[in-house]
Amino acid sequence: MRLYNYYRSSASFRVRIVLALKGLPYDYEVVHLQKGEQHRGEFATHSADHLVPMLQLDEGTHLLQSLAICEYLDEVHPQPPVMPADALGRARVRALAQMVACDIHPINNLRVLNYLVKTLDVSEDDKNAWYAHWVTLGLDALERRLHEAQTGRFCHGDSPTLADACLVPQIFNAQRFHVPLQPYPRTMQIFDACMALPAFADSQPSACPEATA
Amino acid sequence: MRLYNYYRSSASFRVRIVLALKGLPYDYEVVHLQKGEQHRGEFATHSADHLVPMLQLDEGTHLLQSLAICEYLDEVHPQPPVMPADALGRARVRALAQMVACDIHPINNLRVLNYLVKTLDVSEDDKNAWYAHWVTLGLDALERRLHEAQTGRFCHGDSPTLADACLVPQIFNAQRFHVPLQPYPRTMQIFDACMALPAFADSQPSACPEATA
Structure with a gap:
């Protein structure tokens, strides 16, 4: 398999986590979003939406959309399960x-922040307030749900699932924008439990090849 | 079952379609978004994210997030399948x-458009340009994918799936904002095939009780 991805892309990070949890080997293909590589070459030919991640299977099929890719991996490589x-x-x-992938991340994406600044002339402060507004609304909701009885050491029970693979990249993203995370003790407890696992730690942005290149 | 929803909410419309395709009866509970009812009362108590739709099962569990609700319905009531x-x-x-639920709809939501106008003082023209920008990017990508061989009378093969239940509400939304749809012949062919089915036609916003009240 070949994963087309970018170290700072939260959606890519989700798939790296699931691949790592399942111990699946893959080729790491960098698509440099800030250089616009998602709009060019072989990647653009196969990716209808010009977004990362994209997973190329050995038989040639190109899978799009991080959650769809993760569920496919779980169905075809069921051990250990992430559902x-x-x-x-x-x-x-x-x-x-x-709650992360539809209600927080898409509104705070690089392409959306770029549109705010470059097309709508929004100030740096107003852009940061926009970011904080949506991530705070989303994490408030998530923290409320994580107080349910089904939550364990991780978002659902005591082993990591797709929910944790979405939560962790979103927290990294919030930290990068200096959003205060003290109001989310349950969420951060789970974040810490995840980051203690090599599958999460080894998939983080700073561990990616293009981060150190 | 009881569906908490709003006639103009695309995400609610998706669930109404899947319930109708499966012929499942349910109580229709209006949550009037423009009156702020999502932030009050019994609904707000059970909905962590204060967003519609929410599905209350007969045994009492409250399910959130339209795609998660649709997949649950498909797993528990598998005939006819939508996956x-x-x-x-x-x-x-x-x-x-x-591609609809993560890359188009969240950025063009009522709450996001309200933030642009009320908090960022964006003009009506710039708000409409924002809407058209994201829906056009998203529909461009969708149209490209719908030229794949797996597309049939519907998005995937010759019977309606979850993809069609997302596509149709997004087209309704685009039409309401006067986005030109001529560039999307394959998409619109599928839209027409869907709307010829009672499950789609009877679930549309104008057929909802609060639309005619």
Whole structure:
């Protein structure tokens, strides 16, 4: 398999975590977003949406969208599972994942922040306030849900799931924008439990080849 | 089951479509977003994120996030299926659904447009340009993918899936903002095929109780 991704992309980070949790080897292909590489060459030909990540399977198929890629990996390489065995558990894990992937991350993406600054002439302060507004709303909701009984050492029970693979990159992102995280003790406890695992620690942006290049 | 939703909410519309495709009866509970009802009362108590839709099951559990709700319904009420039987097919349908649910809709949501106008003082013209920018980028990508061989009468093959349940509400939304849709012939062919089905037509905003009240 070949993963087209970028070290600072939260969505890419999710897939790196799931690949690592499952111990699946892959080729690491850098798509440098800030150089606009997502709009050029072979990557752009195969990626309809010009977004990372994209996973190329050995038989040639190109999979798009981080959550769809993670669920595919879980279905085809079920051990260790990143989705619960019961339908209600899966619904909860998917909802937690989507609270990050649909309600926080898309609004605070690089391309959206660029549009605010370059097209709408929004000031640096107002851009940072925008970022903090959406991440705070989203983490408030997540923290409320993480007080439910189904939460364990991780977002759902005592082993990491797709929800944790979404949560951790979002926290990295919030830290990069200096958003205060003290109001989220349950969330941060889970973040720490995740980061104690090599699958999470070894997938973090600073561990990626283009971060150190 | 009880669906907490709002006629103009695209995410609610997705769930109404899937419930209708499966012929599942439910109580229709209006949460009037423009009156701020999502932040008050019983709904706010159970909905961590104060967003519609929320589905209350007969046994009491409250499910959040439209895509998670739709997949739950498909797992528990599998006939007729809205997900393909094979892992690659599911990955494609989920990716198409997420191209709408992660890359278009969250950026063009009522709450985001309100922030642009009320907090950032963006003009009506700039707000409409913002809307058109993201929906156009997203539909460009979707149209490219819908030229793949797996597309049939619907987004994936010849029966409706979760991808169609996301596509149709997004087109309604784009039409409401007068976004030109001629550049998307394949997408619009599928939209028309969907709207010829009662499950889609009877779930549209104008057919909802609060639209006619």
